[in-house]
Amino acid sequence: MKVAWAGSRETLELSDRMAKLVANDPVFEKFTRPMLGRKELFKNTLRKAAHGWKLIVDLRLTEEEAKWLRLYIDEPAYTDLHWGMFIPAIEGQGTEEQKKKWLPLAQKMKIIGCYAQTELGHGSNVQGLETTATFDPQADEFVIHSPTLTSSKWWPGGLGKASTHALVYARLIVGGEFHGVHGFIVQLRSLEDHSPLPGITVGDIGLKFGNGAYNTMDNGVLRFDHVRIPRNQMLMRVSQVTKEGKYMQSDVPRQLIYGTMVYVRQTIVVDASKALSRAVCIATRYSAVRRQFGSRNGGPETQVIDYKTQQSRLFPLLASAYAFRFVGEWLKWLYMDVKQRLEANDFSTLPEAHACTAGLKSLTTTATADGIEECRKLCGGHGYLVSSGLPELFAVYIPACTYEGDNVVLLLQVARFIVKTVSELGYKQPVGTTAYMGRVATLMQNNCAVRTAEDWLNPGAIVEAFEARAARMAVACGRQLAKFENPEEGFAELASDLVEASVAHCQLIVVSKFIEKLQQDIPGKGVKQSLEILCYVYALFLLHKHQGDFLAVGYLTPKQALLANDQLRTLYSKVRPNAIALVDSFNYTDHYLGSILGRYDGNVYPKLYEAAWEDPLNDSDVADGFHQYVQPILKQKLHSAKL
Numbered sequence: 288m289k290v291a292w293a294g295s296r297e298t299l300e301l302s303d304r305m306a307k308l309v310a311n312d313p314v315f316e317k318f319t320r321p322m323l324g325r326k327e328l329f330k331n332t333l334r335k336a337a338h339g340w341k342l343i344v345d346l347r348l349t350e351e352e353a354k355w356l357r358l359y360i361d362e363p364a365y366t367d368l369h370w371g372m373f374i375p376a377i378e379g380q381g382t383e384e385q386k387k388k389w390l391p392l393a394q395k396m397k398i399i400g401c402y403a404q405t406e407l408g409h410g411s412n413v414q415g416l417e418t419t420a421t422f423d424p425q426a427d428e429f430v431i432h433s434p435t436l437t438s439s440k441w442w443p444g445g446l447g448k449a450s451t452h453a454l455v456y457a458r459l460i461v462g463g464e465f466h467g468v469h470g471f472i473v474q475l476r477s478l479e480d481h482s483p484l485p486g487i488t489v490g491d492i493g494l495k496f497g498n499g500a501y502n503t504m505d506n507g508v509l510r511f512d513h514v515r516i517p518r519n520q521m522l523m524r525v526s527q528v529t530k531e532g533k534y535m536q537s538d539v540p541r542q543l544i545y546g547t548m549v550y551v552r553q554t555i556v557v558d559a560s561k562a563l564s565r566a567v568c569i570a571t572r573y574s575a576v577r578r579q580f581g582s583r584n585g586g587p588e589t590q591v592i593d594y595k596t597q598q599s600r601l602f603p604l605l606a607s608a609y610a611f612r613f614v615g616e617w618l619k620w621l622y623m624d625v626k627q628r629l630e631a632n633d634f635s636t637l638p639e640a641h642a643c644t645a646g647l648k649s650l651t652t653t654a655t656a657d658g659i660e661e662c663r664k665l666c667g668g669h670g671y672l673v674s675s676g677l678p679e680l681f682a683v684y685i686p687a688c689t690y691e692g693d694n695v696v697l698l699l700q701v702a703r704f705i706v707k708t709v710s711e712l713g714y715k716q717p718v719g720t721t722a723y724m725g726r727v728a729t730l731m732q733n734n735c736a737v738r739t740a741e742d743w744l745n746p747g748a749i750v751e752a753f754e755a756r757a758a759r760m761a762v763a764c765g766r767q768l769a770k771f772e773n774p775e776e777g778f779a780e781l782a783s784d785l786v787e788a789s790v791a792h793c794q795l796i797v798v799s800k801f802i803e804k805l806q807q808d809i810p811g812k813g814v815k816q817s818l819e820i821l822c823y824v825y826a827l828f829l830l831h832k833h834q835g836d837f838l839a840v841g842y843l844t845p846k847q848a849l850l851a852n853d854q855l856r857t858l859y860s861k862v863r864p865n866a867i868a869l870v871d872s873f874n875y876t877d878h879y880l881g882s883i884l885g886r887y888d889g890n891v892y893p894k895l896y897e898a899a900w901e902d903p904l905n906d907s908d909v910a911d912g913f914h915q916y917v918q919p920i921l922k923q924k925l926h927s928a929k930l
C-alpha cells in the first residue's frame with residue numbers, strides 16, 4: 288500500500304530518503320515553533336531555508352529530491368513562491384530569450400522572486416487590478432505605478448522581506464490605450480544590501496491566523512512610485528510591445544496569462560491529500576490508543592475507533608485522502624498533457640484544464656480544511672493541544688480555501704464551463720470530463736436499478752448515479768437560465784444552484800478517477816481489495832451526505848438511499864481491521880507528522896505528560912507576575928461584608 292500511495296517504488300524510496308534526511312537534522316526541529324515571537328519565527332524560517340538550500344547544493348539533489356526535501360521541512364517559506372510560482376510563471380509566459388536570461392538566475396537563487404498579483408482592493412477580479420504599466424517609447428521602458436491605495440500589492444508570499452524581484456501583474460497602457468493585465472519582472476531590492484530600490488515601498492502585511500503556522504511567511508505589501516523597468520521585462524509569450532510602441536497579440540490565447548494559476552491549483556490538489564492524510568493519520572492512530580467506556584468485568588475500556596460514530600466520521604476522511612491522492616495523480620497527468628500541447632501551440636484542452644484545476648482545487652481544499660477540523664474533534668480535548676499537531680496544521684491549511692482563487696469564485700468558473708457544455712450539446716460532442724453529458728438523454732431517463740445493499744458494490748451503478756445527478760443538475764440549471772433574457776443576470780441570480788451543480792460535477796470526477804485507478808494493475812496482496820473498499824466508502828459517503836440531490840433530481844428512491852447507508856455501515860466494519868495499516872502506508876515520519884497523538888509507537892500519555900513540563904510556563908513553580916498581580920488580590924483586606 289505504501290507503493291500504491293507513493294505512486295511507484297522509486298518515489299517511495301526517494302521521498303523516504305528525503306523525509307529521513309530532514310527528520311534526522313536538528314536544524315529542522317519544529318516543536319518550539321508555536322512558542323516563538325514573529326521576528327524569531329521568521330529568522331528561524333530563513334535559517335531552515337538556507338540550510339535546506341545548502342543540502343540541495345552540497346548533496347547535488349535532483350529537482351524531484353529538492354521538492355520532497357522542501358515538503359518535509361514543513362514550514363511555509365519564501366522559497367515556496369520562488370520555486371512554486373515565480374519560476375513557473377517565467378517558464379509559462381516568458382519568451383525563449385526571457386527564459387534564457389531569468390531562469391538560470393532564479394534556479395541558482397541569485398535572485399529571489401515572488402508572484403505579486405493580488406492588491407488591497409482586488410484579488411478575485413484580476414481584470415480589476417489597478418497597478419499600471421505605461422509604455423514610454425522614448426526611453427524604451429515601462430513605468431510601473433500604484434495610482435491608489437487600493438492598488439497596493441497585498442498578500443504575495445515572500446514579498447514582505449525576502450524577495451529581490453517580483454512578477455508584478457499590472458494593466459498595460461500603450462499609447463494611451465489599455466490592453467488588459469500582463470506580467471512584468473520588477474526588481475524590488477538591491478542585490479548588494481537588500482534595501483528597497485528607489486520608488487519602491489515594501490513590507491510585511493502583519494500577523495495572520497494562528498500561532499506559528501503561516502506566520503513563517505512574509506506576505507507583503509508593495510507600492511510603486513513611477514518605477515522604470517526595461518521593455519524586455521514584460522513577459523511576452525502571449526503579447527508583445529515593440530520598441531515603436533505597437534501592441535501585438537500572438538496566436539497564444541490571452542488566458543495563458545492565467546497559466547501559472549492552473550499549474551499551482553493542480554499542485555494544491557496534490558497537497559490536499561498530503562494535508563488530509565496527516566490529520567487522518569493522527570486521528571486514526573490516536574483513536575486506537577484512546578479508550579472510553581465499555582469496560583466489562585474490569586477489562587479494558589473500548590477503543591474509541593470501535594464506536595460506529597467515530598468510524599462514520601473518520602473513515603470517510605481516510606477514504607477521501609486516498610481519493611484526493613489518486614485524483615491529484617490524474618490531474619498532474621492532465622496538466623502535463625496540456626503543457627505539452629501548449630508548447631506545440633495546441634490550446635484546445637486549456638478550458639477543460641482550467642475547469643478541472645479550479646473545480647478540484649475548490650473541492651479538495653474545502654473537504655481537507657473541514658476534515659482537519661473534524662480530526663481535531665475526533666481526538667477530543669487532546670486534539671486542541673498544539674502538541675497534537677492539528678491546530679497548526681489547520682491554521683496553515685485553511686487559507687488554501689482562499690488563495691489561488693476563492694473556492695466559490697472557482698466553482699463559478701466550473702459552472703460557466705458546464706453551462707457552456709450543456710448549451711452546445713445539440714451540435715458539439717462533449718469530451719474529457721464532460722463526455723458523460725453526451726449521454727444526457729439516457730441519464731435523464733434511466734433511474735437507479737439498485738435493489739439490495741450489495742447492489743451498491745458495483746462501480747457501474749455508482750458512476751451512473753453520480754453522472755445522472757450531475758447531468759440532471761446541470762440541465763436543470765440550463766433550463767432555469769434559459770428563462771432569463773440577459774444570461775449574465777440569470778447567472779448571477781442562479782449562482783448558488785450553479786455552485787451546487789459544479790460540486791456534483793467535481794465529485795463525479797473524483798469518484799470516476801478513483802474507480803479508474805482500480806482498473807489498473809495494483810500489485811501487493813490485498814492492496815487492491817482494500818482500495819476498493821475505500822473507494823466504495825468515498826462514493827457511498829458522498830451519496831449519503833448529498834442524498835437530497837440524488838432524491839431531488841429523481842434518480843434515487845428513498846429506499847435506495849437507505850440501502851446505500853446500510854452498505855456504508857458494512858464497509859466501515861471492513862475498514863476497521865486495516866485502519867492503522869492504511870495510515871501507516873502514508874509513510875510519514877514522526878517529525879513530519881509533528882504530533883504526540885499520532886506517534887508511530889502509540890506512546891501517547893507518557894509523551895504528553897513529558898511535553899507539558901517543557902512549556903515555558905512550567906520553568907518555575909511560581910509564575911512571573913504572581914507577586915505583582917495575584918498576591919495583592921489574595922492578601923487584600925475586604926471591607927464589604929457581602930464579599
Ligand SMILES: CCCCCCCCCC/C=C\CCCCCC(=O)SCCNC(=O)CCNC(=O)[C@H](O)C(C)(C)COP(=O)(O)OP(=O)(O)OC[C@H]1O[C@@H](n2cnc3c(N)ncnc32)[C@H](O)[C@@H]1OP(=O)(O)O
Nearest residue numbers: 361362363367404410411413542545641680683690691692
Ligand atoms: C504545519 C506546516 C505545514 C506546511 C505546509 C506548507 C504549505 C505551503 C504551501 C504553500 C502553497 C502555496 C502558497 C500560496 C500561493 C497562493 C498564491 C496566490 O494566491 S496567487 C493569486 C491567485 N489569484 C487568483 O487565483 C485570482 C482568482 N481569479 C481568477 O483566477 C480569474 O480572474 C477568474 C477565474 C475569476 C476570471 O475572472 P473573469 O473576470 O470572469 O474572467 P476573464 O474575463 O479574466 O477571463 C474569462 C475567460 O478566461 C477563462 N479563464 C479564466 N481563468 C483561466 C485560467 N486560469 N486558465 C485558462 N482560462 C481561464 C475563463 O474560462 C473565460 O473563458 P471564456 O472562454 O471567455 O469563457
Ligand SMILES: Cc1cc2nc3c(=O)[nH]c(=O)nc-3n(C[C@H](O)[C@H](O)[C@H](O)COP(=O)(O)OP(=O)(O)OC[C@H]3O[C@@H](n4cnc5c(N)ncnc54)[C@H](O)[C@@H]3O)c2cc1C
Nearest residue numbers: 402403404405409410411442443444686689690691692695
Ligand atoms: C495565505 C495567503 C497567501 C496568498 N498568497 C498570494 C500570493 O503569493 N500572491 C498573490 O498575488 N496573492 C496571494 N494571496 C491572495 C489570494 O490569492 C486572494 O486573497 C484570493 O484570490 C481571494 O481574493 P480576495 O481576497 O479578493 O477575495 P474576495 O474576492 O474579496 O472574496 C470575498 C468574498 O466575496 C466572494 N466573491 C468574490 N467574488 C465573487 C463573485 N464573482 N461571485 C460570488 N462571490 C464572490 C468570495 O466568495 C468571498 O466569500 C494570498 C492569500 C492568502 C490568504
